[in-house]
Amino acid sequence: MITIKSTLAAVLVAAGVHAQLIAAPAKEEGHTPDPDHSRLVAARKAANDLPEVMTVEQQAKADRALTNKAYAEYKAARKRSTDSEAAYRKAFDAALAKVDEGAPALQEKERAAFRERMNKARTSKKGSPKKTVAKTDEDDDGDDDEPSSPTKSSN
Numbered sequence: 001m002i003t004i005k006s007t008l009a010a011v012l013v014a015a016g017v018h019a020q021l022i023a024a025p026a027k028e029e030g031h032t033p034d035p036d037h038s039r040l041v042a043a044r045k046a047a048n049d050l051p052e053v054m055t056v057e058q059q060a061k062a063d064r065a066l067t068n069k070a071y072a073e074y075k076a077a078r079k080r081s082t083d084s085e086a087a088y089r090k091a092f093d094a095a096l097a098k099v100d101e102g103a104p105a106l107q108e109k110e111r112a113a114f115r116e117r118m119n120k121a122r123t124s125k126k127g128s129p130k131k132t133v134a135k136t137d138e139d140d141d142g143d144d145d146e147p148s149s150p151t152k153s154s155n
Contacts, residue, residue, distance in 0.1 A: 047053055096103045 048057075093104060093107075096107065
């Protein structure tokens with residue numbers, strides 16, 4: 001179906017009208033631009049042209065690129081780790097069956113019991129309200145020298 005819009009678009013394309021002119025909003029007669037907005041736009045352009053701002057912007061772009069690269073490497077390493085773990089489990093289960101034929105059944109029974117305990121703990125935790133600890137001014141002194149929990153070496 002040929003519509004007025006499609007006909008008009010075909011005529012404009014045939015006439016060689018640029019896409020920028022088509023997309024540009026029509027200016028109203030007697031409309032004056034906002035001087036504050038124009039001033040702000042000019043100030044933004046001037047600020048972006050300053051060398052120190054350009055340097056920081058380039059550093060931000062470089063850091064973002066490094067972040068993306070590190071994330072891609074992380075995903076690849078995580079996949080390798082998952083694949084290695086799966087291969088280990090498969091080899092371990094096969095070796096366990098060779099050593100003791102009844103061990104895989106016992107191991108599966110223990111795993112099922114463990115999953116059940118974890119599910120119960122998870123559901124009981126979801127049911128209870130979360131505890132919030134009020135932070136005092138003494139906590140904000142910035143002393144991070146002490147570990148949050150004692151270790152065997154500090155006892």
